[in-house]
Amino acid sequence: MTEQRAGLAEAVARTRAETMGLVSTLEPDDMVVQTAPYTSPPKWHAGHVSWVFEMVIRKADASYSPTPMAGSPYLNSYYLGAGSPHPKGERGAVSRPTAAELLEYHGEVTRRLGPILREARAGGEAGRLLEMAMHHECQHQELMVYDLQHMLASRYEPPSRAAPPEPSPRARPRSVRVRGGRATVGHGGGGYAYDIEMPAHEVLLADYEIDVFPVTCGQYAEFVGDGGYTDYRHWLSDGWDAVREGRWEAPMYWERDGSSWAVHDMAGRRPIVDDEPVRCVSYYEADAYCRWAGRRLPTEFEWEAAARGGGGGRPAAFPWGDGPPDASRANLLESRLWAPARVGSYPGGASACGCEQMIGDVWEWTSSEFAPYPGFESGFDEYNDKWFGGQKVLRGGSSATPAASIRATYRNFFRPHERWMFAGFRCAR
Amino acid sequence: MTEQRAGLAEAVARTRAETMGLVSTLEPDDMVVQTAPYTSPPKWHAGHVSWVFEMVIRKADASYSPTPMAGSPYLNSYYLGAGSPHPKGERGAVSRPTAAELLEYHGEVTRRLGPILREARAGGEAGRLLEMAMHHECQHQELMVYDLQHMLASRYEPPSRAAPPEPSPRARPRSVRVRGGRATVGHGGGGYAYDIEMPAHEVLLADYEIDVFPVTCGQYAEFVGDGGYTDYRHWLSDGWDAVREGRWEAPMYWERDGSSWAVHDMAGRRPIVDDEPVRCVSYYEADAYCRWAGRRLPTEFEWEAAARGGGGGRPAAFPWGDGPPDASRANLLESRLWAPARVGSYPGGASACGCEQMIGDVWEWTSSEFAPYPGFESGFDEYNDKWFGGQKVLRGGSSATPAASIRATYRNFFRPHERWMFAGFRCAR
């Protein structure tokens, strides 16, 4: 159920090092500030992931002697069981502990993890919790990338950068038809998964069509150009309120460039690329685009069935089978592209029904509310289970998702108005 | 598909008269005020339902010559297609048009409806729209009851009042088991239904248990007494925020009465009645109770299958079959009880699997998000379709629901924090 002991130790070490790598090029000031209530300072991310490691160690080992940081309300995100957390929106008002102290703390926890990981029995409770804490750190790496884009955009100097693959010549927007019927969804064993991906269970699907690619910037720009943001008829009522209150005119980070649009992100300030998946759109925008286009968003189960092979046999862990992601199949954090790749760049990652780029590039909004699966059992208090309701499920991962922490059953969730994440969508009918 | 012409005319006339009956005992001041942003003045309800009638007439008959009120932004609730509505939270700041003018307007529209209803072809577009406007008026009668309870509670003098039926002696909280499998849900024809109840379609259910009765005040008081409102562990994160911001300590309208609780509603200020269904609780409270009790809320489809007979054969319109509700089967508006009846009061209304009081008494929260059924087609712009998402489905109707406008496929929806409606719940497992 869990990785072998040695494998876990190695994976944790890699994850810890990756976090340090992401902040290695920052100025001291960058470590400290919070540029919006929904972002966090990099030093906070570094401290918090270590704090969670200590929290799970203490759950697993009553004799563990915690560091002084273990009691910090500042590093507590929202665990009421661990005391009264510092308010999320005020993480940028904290100068002490300093970034230097928190980086030191990150190192200290890494050192302490060494012997603990060596002793953790594979499949035991300690191993399960430590593995969870590692995946938790992966989640925060991704959030840190979002936050650094918000703070620095093209001023962020990535630790390294790769060239995107050349898209396949046959890539142009099209749909495939998927047969309905009973489909098994959810994680059924093999590799790590969160409690919310379980238990595997059957759902009944009608026949449906789904797009081969996520919606691109070029497609989305047509919607914008057609007055998409000024006509209430495309929008849910809550979405229309969000448009007006936020004065939205286009996806986040898009900027007018004469009569055209530019985007300003870690890849620079540049004209939008027509066949790059659109990202940093809210659920409301995804939904409005679909209504304008005469389409709809897929449910999370339609998405999953299209990704994992649908009705027959044991569904696979990934669109391409059970093998782990690599740079030829998916644009994930380790690919170091720092932006989505153009559609058609990963023919090797196609699913059985022919959908491409389902993993990596952009998280894909689905129409499903984040809710427990039938028979859900909480694996960790307050981690996922107190967030059910009021959020929408996203599937697939983004160019900021660590490869070690993604699979086709992964359920991400955000509020429908949020859009600083690397979220896009794919249409269904 | 629609009622016969004469039937419709009669139903409309009855509905129009009922609205007038509900306000017949009010003081002039009561007609005008708005006691919370989520309520509306009675004069507004009276005007708005007539305004909607005019709106649908104009859609059906281009030659109709509207009254001057037809252009009123004040009477427009939220139809952006009909201009810019007056802000909902400021309906109590409007002195003109006066209550007298709006009651006169209600009468004028009733008079104008006479010939129009006579000419409307059964099954035609005009008939369909007029029927919708009638059901819309039924909805506002119910809202008006909520609003009058908020404004006046026991100072509201009902136009008439009936005694509640004596509960059956065998009534005590218990569960029944329902077999899962494929079940048909949604409205499949026969009688009126809103667009959001269609199309009928199949869903896959696992086996489940469901309570015979809604949760009672006595049961809920145990939760309250056990510190239910002071322990975050029972609550969703958003729910816990609502508890603290709203300083909730018990259901709305409950008041401390020494060491016990009283409730103040249209039936008076009185100690809570142990075997009366609890009401005026939010989704968050229903959900927290369930978690405390080791239960969960049913999905809307579990609820519907338990109400309509489940897997086999054509599902019925009501728990007791296809016959319309009457006072021996359900506590609805026409029963004139003005409060829920004690559990066990309607053995004649039981469903095939043995659930009682599924229709009437209290709307029942389900865990399902309000979302379109597969293949949904909008029947009227901005009426239901712009509200998908962010709300939860409630089923069954309350003691303020008009009998003419309820059925087991009816999907009501409210935000999870709202609780001035007559909403309760029933547990599942």
Added chain:
Amino acid sequence: MTEQRAGLAEAVARTRAETMGLVSTLEPDDMVVQTAPYTSPPKWHAGHVSWVFEMVIRKADASYSPTPMAGSPYLNSYYLGAGSPHPKGERGAVSRPTAAELLEYHGEVTRRLGPILREARAGGEAGRLLEMAMHHECQHQELMVYDLQHMLASRYEPPSRAAPPEPSPRARPRSVRVRGGRATVGHGGGGYAYDIEMPAHEVLLADYEIDVFPVTCGQYAEFVGDGGYTDYRHWLSDGWDAVREGRWEAPMYWERDGSSWAVHDMAGRRPIVDDEPVRCVSYYEADAYCRWAGRRLPTEFEWEAAARGGGGGRPAAFPWGDGPPDASRANLLESRLWAPARVGSYPGGASACGCEQMIGDVWEWTSSEFAPYPGFESGFDEYNDKWFGGQKVLRGGSSATPAASIRATYRNFFRPHERWMFAGFRCAR
């Protein structure tokens, strides 16, 4: 110090009747609504002034047996000593007590006042308090006029209406020079005055110029036309914030009329009248106009010295001497004009130094903060004394001020951003 016993009884009776007259033409709905947080429903004014009468009776006579309304938190404006007042901004959400009940209450208190007034010793404590309560009712008559203008404007049907006097032909904007030195200000005896007008004391004034007339709509329209509301340089920082937050483009109730301006008030919707004093401007607007015009507002003592005759001799109660106002000297509530009169309409009301229309028409903003005079002693707890600071003094009275309750020492006060009152200003240098 106080009027003779019979005179007081008569004055109270007149005041009570005037309040009833002002609401005599209203619709029932008008009595109930509150159209802004800073206004109050007419029924509230009627009830509150009676509640204050009962409060002062109880202070003066411990044996008085109060009505049930005397304990109403709703009718308590802000007297913490009398319990916990109903929130001011929610007076429009109250349907009970009804308008009918509050008018009945007003009548009941009037009846009860009869014997009490007959017994009150002239100059005694009871007489002093009753007289205060009468002047308090006068203040609320004026507030009621502001509130009715806000609610109804030209839809208000006044109980009677008079034609304005013809302005004198010599009237055109000009200034007079006033010699400085020691001046006696404040109320020194003779007739009623509030505690805040006392004690009379000396101040030192430099020489100054002051305008003969209040600033007119024509003058103010030049400021507006010259971009006055779009150039921050004319404004105090707080004022500029108010302009942008309130989206102010002109005085309250001014409406664009093509390239010109109209005003909508109780006198109808009509083009602004060039030589009518401008009103419904905030302190910030008055101050900005002055800066634009190279002028400044007078201090309250400069205003008072210009009005009462300045340095020599005993200062008079009014600009024209000690005689009471009448319709040939001042446009006050009893004149029934319902709007300011054109400048030059009251040559008979001129002060010794030549200033006209200092009493009536519009309250005049001064640059003085509302603060106690040296040696101030509170005459009534929480009535005036808890409002010192953060407000500016206005002098002179408006067309809605009852003649019985104005004099040249009267100090009105409002927050600098408020502008629904009938406030204008006069320039100094």
Added chain:
Amino acid sequence: MTEQRAGLAEAVARTRAETMGLVSTLEPDDMVVQTAPYTSPPKWHAGHVSWVFEMVIRKADASYSPTPMAGSPYLNSYYLGAGSPHPKGERGAVSRPTAAELLEYHGEVTRRLGPILREARAGGEAGRLLEMAMHHECQHQELMVYDLQHMLASRYEPPSRAAPPEPSPRARPRSVRVRGGRATVGHGGGGYAYDIEMPAHEVLLADYEIDVFPVTCGQYAEFVGDGGYTDYRHWLSDGWDAVREGRWEAPMYWERDGSSWAVHDMAGRRPIVDDEPVRCVSYYEADAYCRWAGRRLPTEFEWEAAARGGGGGRPAAFPWGDGPPDASRANLLESRLWAPARVGSYPGGASACGCEQMIGDVWEWTSSEFAPYPGFESGFDEYNDKWFGGQKVLRGGSSATPAASIRATYRNFFRPHERWMFAGFRCAR
């Protein structure tokens, strides 16, 4: 009118060095954060004071070639004439320019000032503006001390620290009587002064009593212990609102210590010292204390007359005469005490009428609104003149005020609810 050229250059150099000294012991994180909307990050202060120097240089010398920082909206506090300033409450959300860059900028401006100061004609416009910019930097040094106390309190490591003088044995609270009459107030020449201190003019004062010392912690603790913060009768209405909204129970930085009080400031966390002047109280608290004690606050002119010698002869620059402050006369920033000294510590600083510690230790609230003196002429746009009204004048300086920038005519001003400044008060009658 201005200091000699060499003197100015030296004073500017000293001031620039002092700013660098104050931040010399900070961690990098401390430079960046903003702990409340009314504070600013230290790096911002360092940058802003340099930005203002560049702004005045550009006003004085059209040929000056500004640095790139000169156009920074972030460094613009509120000068609309210099573009659109970055919002004050969001200064802590800015990582670039970095602290390192802003310290470099501070150095660069200091270097550029060298030749400019050498060339500035004494008494010329450039000299006047540069001197103003130097005093502006002094003001920000003081604000920086407030902000560092808010951020770090006893964790701030001062660049150096001195021991407080021993108080004189005759020091116990008492009042002196001051004769009224005509008094000259305001700056009449000799040394630097801001525009708002001018012109000197006469005012008329009644006789009054004034305390020899500011109110002490011991005296204030009696007010607190007597229920001062729970009885509305001591408070202005706006003050009472502030108490409840801010949940005030004592001065800022006071903390309950069993049945007693401690204070947490740069001098450590320590029991309150009975004969230390109380500080970090709002105007409302000062006013409420006075009402409780049967006293009142002095006007700013009563304060000034008591400080400068009152009616006869040319009023002095300081209570002790025209000589500059030194450590034997006043506790100012250069004394390095970082807290007020006990009353009686500076007998050498007494005024002619016997008042002590009028300069230094704590700013003293007066009852006077911040308003222009008669004949005021603005010396610099938007610097002081757009803040008239809505604020109260404080006199005297605090332990964080630079000695180079204080005198008895100095008028400081803050909103009546603000209390993070080192503000106390002295009673009058």
